[in-house]
Amino acid sequence: MKRIALLSAIxxxxxxxxxxxxxxxAAGEASREITIVARNMAFVIESPDSFGRANPTIxxxxxxxxxxxxxxxxxxMQHDLVIKGLDVEVEVTSFxxxxxxxxxxxxxxxxxxxxxxxxxxxxxxVFIVQ
Ligand SMILES: [Cu+2]
Numbered sequence: 001m002k003r004i005a006l007l008s009a010i011x012x013x014x015x016x017x018x019x020x021x022x023x024x025x026a027a028g029e030a031s032r033e034i035t036i037v038a039r040n041m042a043f044v045i046e047s048p049d050s051f052g053r054a055n056p057t058i059x060x061x062x063x064x065x066x067x068x069x070x071x072x073x074x075x076x077m078q079h080d081l082v083i084k085g086l087d088v089e090v091e092v093t094s095f096x097x098x099x100x101x102x103x104x105x106x107x108x109x110x111x112x113x114x115x116x117x118x119x120x121x122x123x124x125x126v127f128i129v130q
Pocket of ligand 1 (some may be wrong): 080124
């Protein structure tokens, strides 16, 4: 009897523990995908609220897993995307190519600059972690 009581106590602890761990792991795995298009020597995001605006400010949640998809729509040009101060370097793309990078946003809020390392003057925007 004592043994069964101990066993069920362990089971309750285990179930309780997995009950806590599983949802947080699931939430951590969901990454937010942001598609950024390199076009006419600028970054654009094809969403209704920022369509056509060059180098829009990108805002993400602290600690959130982010996937940046970089598509190159510039014939004859190479582009990449680097976020200064973060370990984020989306690989170089040639015309018609898409590259992607998944990373976790810092846990602390902050403001960073994203840019194309080939064209840092015309392809540059603000990346906010909040
Ligand atoms: Cu570029």
